[in-house]
Amino acid sequence: GAVVSQHPSWVICKSGTSVKIECRSLDFQATTMFWYRQFPKQSLMLMATSNEGSKATYEQGVEKDKFLINHASLTLSTLTVTSAHPEDSSFYICSRATSTDTQYFGPGTRLTVL
Amino acid sequence: AQSVTQPDIHITVSEGASLELRCNYSYGATPYLFWYVQSPGQGLQLLLKYFSGDTLVQGIKGFEAEFKRSQSSFNLRKPSVHWSDAAEYFCAVETSGTYKYIFGTGTRLKVLA
Numbered sequence: 032g033a034v035v036s037q038h039p040s041w042v043i044c045k046s047g048t049s050v051k052i053e054c055r056s057l058d059f060q061a062t063t064m065f066w067y068r069q070f071p072k073q074s075l076m077l078m079a080t081s082n083e084g085s086k087a088t089y090e091q092g093v094e095k096d097k098f099l100i101n102h103a104s105l106t107l108s109t110l111t112v113t114s115a116h117p118e119d120s121s122f123y124i125c126s127r128a129t130s131t132d133t134q135y136f137g138p139g140t141r142l143t144v145l
Numbered sequence: 146a147q148s149v150t151q152p153d154i155h156i157t158v159s160e161g162a163s164l165e166l167r168c169n170y171s172y173g174a175t176p177y178l179f180w181y182v183q184s185p186g187q188g189l190q191l192l193l194k195y196f197s198g199d200t201l202v203q204g205i206k207g208f209e210a211e212f213k214r215s216q217s218s219f220n221l222r223k224p225s226v227h228w229s230d231a232a233e234y235f236c237a238v239e240t241s242g243t244y245k246y247i248f249g250t251g252t253r254l255k256v257l258a
């Protein structure tokens with residue numbers, strides 16, 4: 032069964048609004064989770080590492096003020112896309128790490144900004 | 146810089162035929178290597194992984210992959226493809242201990258009945 036869930040699975044919003052995406056670890060307390068972005072027909076790009084109880088670590092080129100990450104508990108990390116614009120439309124995927132360097136991925140959230 | 150190349154964007158095979166998906170990586174040392182499969186509406190599922198040891202690794206769903214250091218490759222194989230194998234396949238590398246994956250661009254597999 033799924034070990035990582037995401038909510039919502041898809042969302043449509045108007046330009047200028049903010050959208051929050053939730054990522055839950057269902058079977059394990061996760062001190063570290065990851066957020067990826069996948070463009071159509073392209074690969075997954077790591078956006079940031081979400082650390083429980085501390086600030087997220089963003090990859091180079093990712094706007095931390097645009098993509099706010101909160102990891103307030105050991106089972107929940109959230110990604111908020113602030114003041115969304117059409118270019119933020121994408122497929123956002125989260126994952127949690129295991130002690131064996133393996134990641135389990137959520138099913139993804141499709142964001143469409145009109 | 147590390148990179149992962151999957152040369153084949155699309156592959157079409159007939160059901161029952163054998164399959165090989167190519168993956169080449171660029172990294173100074175031996176990285177951790179993974180193959181994931183992505184189906185619509187589902188998260189990426191781990192097929193197999195290589196950290197060290199035997200260079201031929203067995204995974205789920207009848208898949209296997211072989212690590213070849215001399216060719217910097219980690220190709221995925223399956224002797225007989227099933228229609229349910231149609232999906233997108235991603236090769237990924239990780240610098241040991243960092244948990245940070247670099248993914249290839251993926252190979253979309255189509256299976257003909």
